[in-house]
Amino acid sequence: MMRTFAEHQHAVRELLAPIRGALDEPAGFEHVAVLDGRTDPGTSALGRVLGLPVDSPMDLPSFANSQMDGYAVRSADLAGAHPGAPVSLPVGPTSAAGDPLGRHAPGTASPVMTGAPIPLGADSVVPIEAADPPRFPDLGADRRDAAAGTSVAFDRPPRPGAFVRGIGTDVARGERLLPAGIRLGPAQLGALAAAGVTTVAVRRPVSVLLVSTGHELRAPGERLESGQIHDANTTMLAAALRESGARVREAVAPDDTSTLVSAIAASAGLVDLVVTTGGVSEGAFEVVREALAPLGVGFTKVALQPGGPQGIGLARVARPDGDDVALPVVAFPGNPVSALVSFELFLRPVLRAFAGLTPDRPRARLRLAHDVSSPLDKHQVRRGVLDGDGDVEVGAPSSHLLHAYANATVLVHLPVGVGELPAGAHVDVWRIDD
Ligand SMILES: Nc1nc2c(c(=O)[nH]1)N[C@H]1C(S)=C(S)[C@@H](COP(=O)(O)OP(=O)(O)OC[C@H]3O[C@@H](n4cnc5c(N)ncnc54)[C@H](O)[C@@H]3O)O[C@H]1N2
Numbered sequence: 013m014m015r016t017f018a019e020h021q022h023a024v025r026e027l028l029a030p031i032r033g034a035l036d037e038p039a040g041f042e043h044v045a046v047l048d049g050r051t052d053p054g055t056s057a058l059g060r061v062l063g064l065p066v067d068s069p070m071d072l073p074s075f076a077n078s079q080m081d082g083y084a085v086r087s088a089d090l091a092g093a094h095p096g097a098p099v100s101l102p103v104g105p106t107s108a109a110g111d112p113l114g115r116h117a118p119g120t121a122s123p124v125m126t127g128a129p130i131p132l133g134a135d136s137v138v139p140i141e142a143a144d145p146p147r148f149p150d151l152g153a154d155r156r157d158a159a160a161g162t163s164v165a166f167d168r169p170p171r172p173g174a175f176v177r178g179i180g181t182d183v184a185r186g187e188r189l190l191p192a193g194i195r196l197g198p199a200q201l202g203a204l205a206a207a208g209v210t211t212v213a214v215r216r217p218v219s220v221l222l223v224s225t226g227h228e229l230r231a232p233g234e235r236l237e238s239g240q241i242h243d244a245n246t247t248m249l250a251a252a253l254r255e256s257g258a259r260v261r262e263a264v265a266p267d268d269t270s271t272l273v274s275a276i277a278a279s280a281g282l283v284d285l286v287v288t289t290g291g292v293s294e295g296a297f298e299v300v301r302e303a304l305a306p307l308g309v310g311f312t313k314v315a316l317q318p319g320g321p322q323g324i325g326l327a328r329v330a331r332p333d334g335d336d337v338a339l340p341v342v343a344f345p346g347n348p349v350s351a352l353v354s355f356e357l358f359l360r361p362v363l364r365a366f367a368g369l370t371p372d373r374p375r376a377r378l379r380l381a382h383d384v385s386s387p388l389d390k391h392q393v394r395r396g397v398l399d400g401d402g403d404v405e406v407g408a409p410s411s412h413l414l415h416a417y418a419n420a421t422v423l424v425h426l427p428v429g430v431g432e433l434p435a436g437a438h439v440d441v442w443r444i445d446d
Pocket residue numbers: 224225226228229241242243244245246289290291292293294295298318319320321344345346347348350411
């Protein structure tokens with residue numbers, strides 16, 4: 013019996029579950045600079061997951077300040093104002109953002125600019141547009157004091173507290189600013205910066221050893237001899253892993269079991285997970301299967317196309333210090349499309365959840381632009397694009413068609429039992445055009 017792809021998804025999730033616990037170990041937390049995300053990815057807190065919660069070290073705002081350019085007043089002074097009987101108040105001294113806290117004399121109107129401290133004694137702000145005249149008077153050479161005798165009229169009383177941003181109304185000192193587990197994006201880094209926090213403890217990323225196998229492989233850019241191909245999987249999966257928040261160590265192993273086992277053993281204790289590609293099917297030279305089955309990794313067929321042959325399990329290897337460790341291994345097929353579809357289905361959601369990222373691709377149910385057929389006994393994942401009407405044009409199924417994948421915008425799911433579908437039928441798609 014072949015495994016369903018949902019069963020294999022579950023198995024991968026179970027295998028990786030203990031890694032989540034390891035990432036939560038405070039001993040592994042890294043202390044990184046907040047730096048407003050202004051440095052290169054990887055060197056600041058941008059995109060990292062908070063390990064420890066952060067309580068705000070200060071009130072935000074730390075002083076009552078104006079939300080509008082206008083006049084700070086005592087609302088009681090304007091209690092009797094209405095459109096038929098405006099109340100006129102002499103203009104007092106001006107406060108701008110950055111000015112120290114001033115004093116407000118009862119029975120006056122103090123010009124205040126957005127962000128300026130509300131002068132002591134005022135309790136509300138009337139926006140300049142609601143004053144008469146609706147523009148500031150000449151505030152003199154220092155832009156602080158209107159000429160003696162200048163006044164301004166108001167035709168209604170403000171609500172006490174109107175347009176005043178009170179102390180601690182965003183966050184109070186000691187209140188939870190950010191919880192553990194939150195991903196630090198622009199808003200989170202901004203909140204930390206506003207509260208004056210410069211360093212945070214973040215979870216270390218999952219560390220993955222990526223091993224592409226196959227003696228036909230040469231690094232991109234290298235001269236190819238007869239029968240050789242460029243290694244696409246290492247570049248592709250390293251990018252996919254990084255995009256899912258992982259840190260990647262790369263190793264290209266030849267088709268030789270002892271070199272493969274050595275490459276994996278050398279990483280024991282340094283990585284949380286090993287991902288391999290190639291060498292898992294039915295050939296006479298299946299290096300991954302031959303090297304890892306004796307160490308405890310299971311090899312199976314999943315009712316999935318592409319991505320049928322899969323390996324999964326704990327490989328028992330000796331660490332350089334001699335101790336035995338059990339390293340989680342996920343072994344993908346070598347065909348590039350099979351490897352990337354496998355990543356999408358099995359690893360991406362789990363790793364992204366570890367990294368505080370949205371685990372799932374955006375999904376939709378769309379109409380087929382044409383008839384399709386798929387193997388009845390397999391869940392097929394095709395690569396497609398949308399036509400001018402938003403209907404899905406489904407590409408060919410072969411798992412060497414990486415160029416078509418690179419130009420696709422959706423993954424089209426044709427579950428077990430579908431077989432033939434006519435144009436206009438609805439199919440589930442995952443958007444991959446982000
Ligand atoms: N008799 C059978 N043959 C095959 C079966 C089967 O059930 N019975 N399954 C087929 C399926 S499905 C797949 S998928 C592949 C899986 O093969 P392997 O995982 O053993 O992978 P390889 O044989 O090493 O490579 C397959 C293919 O992909 C190319 N490749 C490998 N690595 C890379 C890389 N890093 N970059 C670019 N291309 C790569 C490799 O040259 C092969 O062409 O088995 C089928 N066969």
